[in-house]
Every structure is written in structure tokens, then in C-alpha cells.
Amino acid sequence: MSTTPQVLLLARRALVQFPRNPVLLGFSVMPVLMMYLVFGGLFAGVSELPGFPTDNYFEYLAPSAILLATVPGIGNAGVALGADFQSGYFHKLLTTPTSVGTLMLGRLLGDCLRLTVQAALVLLLAVALGAHVETGLPGAMLMIALGTLLGIVTFGALSANLAIRTRDAAAVQAVQPMAFLLIFLTSAYQTTDQIDSGVLRTIIDLNPAEHVLRPMRELMLSGYDWGDIATGLLVIAGLGLLVLPLTARNYRSAYS
Amino acid sequence: MTAARELDELVRVAARFRALTAGLVDDAIVLEDLAKTYADGTEAVRGISLRLRSGESYGILGPNGAGKSTTIGMLGTLVRPTGGHARVAGFDVVADPVEVRRRIGFAMQQAGVDDFATASELMVLQGRLHGLGKQESIARAGLLLRVMELEQVAGRRLAALSGGTKRRVDLAASLMHLPPIVFLDEPTEGLDPRSRSGIWDTLDQLRRQLGITLVLTTHYMDEGDRLCDRIGIIDRGTLVVEGTPQALKATIAGHAPRRVAITQPTMEDVYLHYTGRPLDAGPGYEEINDESRRAA
Numbered sequence: 160m161s162t163t164p165q166v167l168l169l170a171r172r173a174l175v176q177f178p179r180n181p182v183l184l185g186f187s188v189m190p191v192l193m194m195y196l197v198f199g200g201l202f203a204g205v206s207e208l209p210g211f212p213t214d215n216y217f218e219y220l221a222p223s224a225i226l227l228a229t230v231p232g233i234g235n236a237g238v239a240l241g242a243d244f245q246s247g248y249f250h251k252l253l254t255t256p257t258s259v260g261t262l263m264l265g266r267l268l269g270d271c272l273r274l275t276v277q278a279a280l281v282l283l284l285a286v287a288l289g290a291h292v293e294t295g296l297p298g299a300m301l302m303i304a305l306g307t308l309l310g311i312v313t314f315g316a317l318s319a320n321l322a323i324r325t326r327d328a329a330a331v332q333a334v335q336p337m338a339f340l341l342i343f344l345t346s347a348y349q350t351t352d353q354i355d356s357g358v359l360r361t362i363i364d365l366n367p368a369e370h371v372l373r374p375m376r377e378l379m380l381s382g383y384d385w386g387d388i389a390t391g392l393l394v395i396a397g398l399g400l401l402v403l404p405l406t407a408r409n410y411r412s413a414y415s
Numbered sequence: 416m417t418a419a420r421e422l423d424e425l426v427r428v429a430a431r432f433r434a435l436t437a438g439l440v441d442d443a444i445v446l447e448d449l450a451k452t453y454a455d456g457t458e459a460v461r462g463i464s465l466r467l468r469s470g471e472s473y474g475i476l477g478p479n480g481a482g483k484s485t486t487i488g489m490l491g492t493l494v495r496p497t498g499g500h501a502r503v504a505g506f507d508v509v510a511d512p513v514e515v516r517r518r519i520g521f522a523m524q525q526a527g528v529d530d531f532a533t534a535s536e537l538m539v540l541q542g543r544l545h546g547l548g549k550q551e552s553i554a555r556a557g558l559l560l561r562v563m564e565l566e567q568v569a570g571r572r573l574a575a576l577s578g579g580t581k582r583r584v585d586l587a588a589s590l591m592h593l594p595p596i597v598f599l600d601e602p603t604e605g606l607d608p609r610s611r612s613g614i615w616d617t618l619d620q621l622r623r624q625l626g627i628t629l630v631l632t633t634h635y636m637d638e639g640d641r642l643c644d645r646i647g648i649i650d651r652g653t654l655v656v657e658g659t660p661q662a663l664k665a666t667i668a669g670h671a672p673r674r675v676a677i678t679q680p681t682m683e684d685v686y687l688h689y690t691g692r693p694l695d696a697g698p699g700y701e702e703i704n705d706e707s708r709r710a711a
Contacts, residue, residue, distance in 0.1 A: 168540060176531040246525075246527065246528065246530060247527035248527045251523060251527030253492075254493065254519065254589075256514075256544070257544055
């Protein structure tokens with residue numbers, strides 16, 4: 160059997176497996192939707208400040224909420240891999256004519272599809288709250304794609320590497336709150352012009368997530384800025400070039 | 416345990432699908448000075464050489480830590496050897512791991528199952544990854560579950576099943592592609608006597624009916640005695656002795672390691688004779704004994 164059907168079979172397994180764990184299902188979607196509603200309500204007044212790009216704060220907040228769904232959410236792929244190592248199932252799969260790369264790709268594809276659905280739920284809630292996606296459906300899809308890709312090269316890679324190193328699902332789960340730090344240290348809740356601290360503004364400028372969030376927000380509020388979209392994709396590609404060889408090396412050690 | 420009618424059906428299916436056995440060489444498995452040293456310097460296997468004929472049932476016996484699982488892991492392409500060579504079904508385990516995997520089934524010491532899948536789903540996925548079509552996988556999973564008398568758990572998630580049942584599902588999944596060679600790592604470790612006996616019956620019948628080459632590791636001497644044509648005793652990563660259970664026992668009949676001549680030796684006696692320590696002593700036996708002697 161060639162690699163592609165195997166990847167699809169393994170992706171299907173990831174998709175079937177996920178809703179069977181009610182805790183994982185509930186806690187990967189509900190907190191994001193609740194945070195979106197709570198933060199949107201709490202900070203709604205920010206949109207009345209002069210120069211704020213929209214008068215609907217939920218509209219401003221939607222791309223950040225997508226990142227909140229995709230970046231920590233992809234970490235569940237690592238948790239599932241850790242569980243497969245713990246149970247011995249990862250090695251059982253390796254006794255079939257497949258490869259570590261195929262197993263990884265299958266898991267990743269399944270989780271990406273799941274995150275796409277979750278991110279779409281966030282956008283649907285935003286629209287229900289009166290938000291408008293300036294670039295329409297194609298822009299919304301690009302927004303979700305950018306958020307998912309950032310998730311893969313940050314917490315996807317981190318959790319996958321932790322899974323192979325620790326072979327412990329709980330250890331992988333323990334680092335997931337770090338994902339929130341990555342997102343909170345961006346212009347997620349207010350524009351950088353409104354942040355007084357110069358140090359914080361510098362940190363935000365250095366945060367790769369900010370350079371992906373920026374084009375996502377433009378897709379939501381103003382339109383296609385191809386320069387910023389290219390910057391976002393370059394940041395993702397750069398992170399990918401850093402983490403993917405490391406991940407490949409770690410996974411080769413699964414067969415040692 | 417095994418349902419006879421279903422087993423006959425499985426034999427017919429095997430006859431239809433066992434194209435892989437057509438090209439199988441006489442020596443199903445060949446090890447030449449096979450060795451494994453882990454990154455931390457542990458020499459788990461120190462150069463083992465042996466040959467297994469097609470259709471043979473071979474037991475690798477030894478205590479925990481002797482190197483059994485590492486040896487079988489190398490043959491199953493799960494552990495990379497650091498020395499020597501091994502060929503399984505005519506293919507080198509390092510150069511052609513995928514070809515080896517097409518021809519082997521592997522049931523692990525820790526039943527490697529997906530707790531969120533049902534028994535049937537797990538087996539169908541295993542079959543599909545081996546290249547079986549969807550309908551064929553579903554049919555074969557159903558047949559194997561009946562053979563193993565597991566049809567009542569087919570639709571149940573594995574998380575809800577007992578350890579013994581999971582082991583049987585894992586074993587059934589290993590047979591989905593009807594491999595000519597099956598590796599079993601401690602197949603009855605931790606099971607109650609009834610479950611052990613049931614698995615032995617099943618393995619014995621499957622081996623005889625399907626003609627598979629069976630390699631199992633165990634530290635249960637009665638298991639080796641019951642299931643294996645030949646037995647190799649491994650101690651500290653080295654193959655100490657091998658032969659048929661009867662021949663091994665015959666070599667020590669009349670010896671008197673316990674000051675009483677052995678008239679009806681067991682495999683335990685064989686192990687004690689060739690390694691100088693009882694099977695359940697474990698790797699640290701000499702050190703503890705030395706300390707005891709010094710204290711005396």
C-alpha cells in the first residue's frame with residue numbers, strides 16, 4: 160500500500176478517536192469559545208478608543224480566538240502521540256509496512272482537519288455576534304490556514320518532540336498553557352499603538368505569532384495585504400525549517 | 416478456546432491469500448552474530464547466531480533483562496541492531512524493513528492497542544495498513560475475532576476490556592494479513608492460568624493449521640515446553656544453549672545440581688544447569704549471592 164492511503168487511514172483514525180474522548184473534545188472547544196465571549200465582553204470598550212480599526216470588538220478579537228483554537232489545540236496531537244507511545248500502539252503500528260513519517264503525517268492531517276472545524280466554529284460565533292469577514296469565505300479560509308500552520312510549527316512541533324522524548328501524554332499536556340503566553344504577547348487584545356510599555360511593544364514585535372496574527376486580522380478587518388501575508392508565511396516557513404529537522408531527528412530515534 | 420469451524424475457514428482464506436509464503440525461503444529467520452548495544456552502553460544482545468526453518472516454532476527463554484525482547488525487537492524491525500545481521504523471510508531487517516513487516520505479525524509484551532478504538536476497528540485498520548481492501552479487512556477481522564472467540568467484544572472499545580482480552584485482540588490483529596512468520600513477545604505475561612492456557616491452545620492450533628513460523632519469548636518454562644519445537648536459552652545477551660525441549664532435558668538427566676540426581680528434568684533444571692542460577696533469580700543474582708556468601 161502506498162503512503163497516501165496510509166496517511167488518510169491514520170488521519171481518519173485521529174478524527175474518529177478525538178470525539179470519543181469527551182474531556183478532550185469539550186476542553187478543546189469550549190474554553191476558546193468562552194474566552195472569546197468573556198474577553199469580548201470585558202474589553203468591548205477598547206473599540207471606542209480613537210484610531211481603533213473597528214467598532215465591533217468581537218471582530219477585532221476573532222483572529223486571536225482562531226489562534227487560541229489552533230495553537231494550543233494542535234498540542235493535542237502530541238498528547239495523542241504520547242498516549243500511543245505509552246500504550247505501545249505506536250510500535251504496533253510500526254510493525255505494519257508503514258513509516259514513522261507516515262504515522263506523523265496521518266496524525267497531523269487528522270488534527271489539522273479537526274482544528275479547521277474548531278476555528279470555523281469560532282468564526283461562526285463571531286459572525287453571530289455581528290462580526291463581518293471583510294475578505295469573505297476565501298479570506299476566512301486563509302485566516303484559518305495561517306492559524307493552523309502557525310500551530311503546527313510551534314506547539315505542534317513542541318508537543319510532538321516532547322511526546323517522543325518523554326513518551327508520556329501528561330508531560331506533553333503540561334506545557335500546553337505556554338501556548339497562551341505565545342498568543343497573549345501579541346496585539347491580540349489591543350493594537351500595539353495602545354500599549355504604553357516600550358518593552359512590551361518590542362517583545363510583541365519579536366514574537367513570531369504577531370507576524371502571523373497581523374495578516375489574519377487584516378483579512379478580517381480590511382482586506383488582502385499581500386506583503387503582510389507573505390511575511391506571515393515566511394515566518395511560518397522559517398519556524399518550520401528550524402523545527403522540522405529537529406522533529407525528524409527525534410522521531411528517527413523512535414527506531415534505535 | 417479456538418472455534419474449530421472458524422479456524423477451518425481461516426485456513427481456507429489463508430490458502431487463498433498466502434501468496435507471500437510462495438517465495439518464502441527454507442530458513443525463515445537467520446541471525447548472524449546479531450548484537451545490540453544501547454546508547455547508554457548497555458549490551459543487551461552480544462552476538463547471537465541461529466537459523467529457524469519455515470514452519471518451526473522457536474522459543475527464546477530467559478529471565479527479565481536477558482535480552483529476549485531486544486532480540487525479537489530487532490527481528491521485528493522495531494530495534495536497530497548495532498552489530499551482525501538478521502534476515503527474516505529472506506529480507507535484511509535493516510536494509511528492507513518494510514518487506515520484513517509485510518511478512519510478519521508482531522504481538523507485543525505490552526498489548527499495543529488503541530484504547531479509543533473498538534476491537535473490530537483496530538483490526539480493520541491493521542489489515543488496511545497491510546494493504547487489504549476495506550471489505551476484505553472487515554470480513555477477515557470478523558473471522559479472526561470468531562476464531563479467537565472474541566466476537567462478543569468486536570464492537571466494544573478496548574479501554575473497557577481486560578488485559579487478557581486485549582492481548583487476544585492484539586494477537587488477532589497481528590494475524591490480519593495472515594503472515595507466514597509471527598513474533599510473540601511474552602504472549603501470556605501477567606495473565607491468569609486459564610487465559611494462558613486458552614492462548615496456548617489458540618497458538619498451537621493456529622501454528623499447526625496455518626503452518627506459520629512462530630517465534631516467542633517467554634520466561635515461563637512450561638510455555639516453551641508446550642509450544643516450541645526448539646528452545647534457545649538466553650542469558651545476559653548470549654545464546655547459552657539451544658535444542659528441542661526433549662534434547663535439552665536429556666543432556667542434564669542424571670546430573671545432580673541439587674545433590675539429588677535429576678530423573679525427570681524440567682526446563683527450569685535445564686536453565687539452572689546451563690546458567691548456574693535459577694530462572695527467577697534475575698540479572699542481579701550473582702551479586703546478591705556473593706554478598707550472602709561474604710556475610711556467611
